[in-house]
Each structure stands twice: as C-alpha cells, then as structure tokens.
C-alpha cells in the first residue's frame with residue numbers, strides 16, 4: 001500500500017498497532033522493546049496515562065480555534081516552559097524545523113535592527129536542524145542538501161566543539177548575528193558539546209553581541225538528564241528550539257527567547273495556523289507536569305550512567321568499538337565500520353534502535369524505562385553489536 005506515498009523513507013518491514021510504556025506490538029502480536037521512542041519523541045513512553053487522559057478530555061472539549069483568539073492552555077504551557085528554561089517568551093509551532101525557522105527569523109530581525117544588511121548565522125559541521133529550505137541549509141549534511149539548490153544565503157559552517165573556529169570565523173566574516181548549535185548533535189552521531197564549549201560560546205556571543213541559539217529539539221525535555229542540556233553547562237541561551245519530546249507524539253514545537261530577542265516579533269511578523277492549539281498545548285502540559293512530578297530528568301541522568309556503564313562492561317574492550325558516549329538517555333556506540341545492517345538485525349531481535357552517521361548506533365529510550373528494561377537494552381544491544389562485529393571479521 002506504500003505506492004500512494006512519496007518515497008521519502010526506506011521503511012522497515014514492520015508496523016505497530018499498539019504501544020504501552022517502552023513496548024510496541026506489531027500486527028502479528030510480536031512485542032518489541034522500544035529503545036528509540038519514535039526518535040526522541042515519546043519520552044514518557046507509549047500510551048502514557050496522563051497524556052492519554054489529557055488528550056481524550058481535550059478532544060471532547062475543544063481542538064482548535066486559531067491564534068486569532070486567546071488560548072489559555074497555550075499561555076499556561078508557555079509560562080511553564082519559561083519557568084523551567086529561564087526563557088521569557090514562547091512562539092509555538094508544529095515541528096522542530098519550524099522552531100528553528102523562527103529562530104533564524106529572529107536572528108535576521110536582530111541583525112537588521114543593528115544595521116546589518118546581510119546577516120550571517122554560524123552553524124556546525126554534522127549539524128541537523130530540519131528539512132525546510134533554511135533549516136536544510138543550516139544542516140551540515142551535503143547528501144540531504146543535494147538537489148535542493150539554491151540553498152538559503154547567510155550561513156557559515158564551522159567545526160563543532162571548536163572555539164578557535166568561532167574566533168576565526170569572527171575575523172573572516174562580517175555581519176555575524178548568531179550561532180545556531182545543538183548542545184549534543186543527534187543525527188550527526190551523538191557528539192557531545194563539552195561544557196567548556198557551551199560556556200565559551202556564551203562568552204563569545206556576549207562579547208560580540210551575537211545571539212546564542214540552541215537547538216534542543218532532540219536534547220530537550222529531560223532527555224539528557226536535565227530539562228535542557230545547557231543547564232548542565234550553567235548557561236542560558238538567547239533563543240531555544242524545542243519540539244520532539246514536548247508533545248510525547250502530539251506534533252508541537254516551540255521557539256523560546258529572552259531579553260531583546262523575546263521582543264523582536266510583533267503582530268504580523270510571524271505566525272502559524274495550528275501552532276499551540278488547545279489539543280497540542282494540552283499534550284505539552286501533560287508532558288511538563290509528568291516530567292516534574294516524577295523528576296524524569298534526574299531519572300534520565302541516572303539511567304544514562306547505568307546504560308553507559310553497562311555498555312562499557314559489555315563492549316568496552318572489543319576491537320571494532322571506537323567509542324561509547326552520550327548524555328542521559330541520548331546514547332551512541334560508535335563502531336569502526338558502517339553498521340546500518342544492525343537496524344534490521346535489531347528488529348529480528350525485537351528491539352528498536354537506530355544507526356546514524358553510518359557508524360553510530362543511536363539509542364533514545366523512553367525516560368520511563370525500569371531498571372530491568374535498561375538491563376534488557378544493554379543485553380540485547382550488547383549481543384547484537386558483539387554478533388555484528390564477529391560476523392564481519
């Protein structure tokens with residue numbers, strides 16, 4: 001039946017009909033352990049009762065009115081997110097790419113206000129920011145960009161985790177207005193930006209009057225062991241992009257800002273029909289309330305250490321394993337060879353994983369997994385990687 005779909009994905013030969021917590025069931029009743037969470041979306045797992053109840057109740061009451069009118073649930077979610085993030089204002093949208101689009105537009109407004117006519121945004125090698133034209137341009141993946149030229153003007157790419165490259169760019173390029181960066185690169189292979197890197201970026205942005213715009217679409221909402229990854233470096237960004245984990249599966253994105261950046265948008269500057277509608281906002285509120293109530297950010301930190309330790313015990317000494325790394329429940333196992341085949345082998349072993357940047361096994365399990373489920377992930381993924389490396393030798 002996939003002939004009617006544009007072939008944007010090479011899909012795995014399985015579809016799921018039901019989920020509960022960290023588990024999914026296919027049409028034949030087979031049960032799979034979900035160590036991917038729909039790509040860092042279902043942080044609370046599948047069919048979380050708080051989210052289900054909120055959506056059922058809201059669906060029966062009011063889905064959508066548009067942003068022409070007040071939306072109390074949206075206001076409430078904005079206040080909650082600001083309280084947890086240290087940001088001051090929120091623009092709600094429907095995806096990560098849209099959140100980054102809003103950030104890019106903010107950088108342009110910021111620059112024009114300062115008389116910069118051709119503003120430049122610094123972006124990183126191996127970055128991922130989305131698939132719209134501007135966010136695709138910001139994305140550091142030539143293959144993803146191929147065929148979509150001409151790309152958008154006003155981006156300069158530099159290496160990730162490299163403060164000297166920032167200083168060099170500052171000398172070479174006029175009109176820099178902002179830095180857009182993921183605190184931990186997700187699609188790029190679970191590359192962790194060090195705390196020194198993030199504080200160094202903050203310092204440079206302060207000195208030069210640039211906006212620090214953090215793309216926490218994947219790292220946000222407790223995933224890395226704190227509500228937002230930048231909190232572990234003790235800094236605040238000027239602009240913050242959220243999406244994936246914010247709705248636990250309800251599509252919702254958000255662009256948050258503070259200080260002058262929060263005041264740039266005026267009526268008519270930007271907009272969206274669906275963004276922050278009552279149903280999506282209600283899902284976001286159920287997520288934020290559940291994250292707080294069960295301190296799932298702290299739990300993610302604890303589980304992340306347990307998983308990293310488990311994988312180090314299991315795989316650490318193996319030749320073929322280059323690195324085991326991550327933050328919280330954003331984990332990567334880098335191998336010395338392409339390992340895309342592991343995804344299908346994992347499916348046969350009834351566990352859902354992902355491979356990114358060709359050689360990195362990526363794990364993004366739900367924040368609600370039990371200790372036993374964490375052990376099961378270590379065991380199943382450990383065996384898969386061991387067998388994979390043994391068979392290829």
Ligand SMILES: *Cc1c(COP(=O)(O)O)cnc(C)c1O
Nearest residue numbers: 095096097128129130186217218
């Ligand atoms: C997934 C992702 C995006 C894009 O989000 P969409 O909802 O697919 O548009 C942007 N940035 C990062 C860091 C992501 O992981």
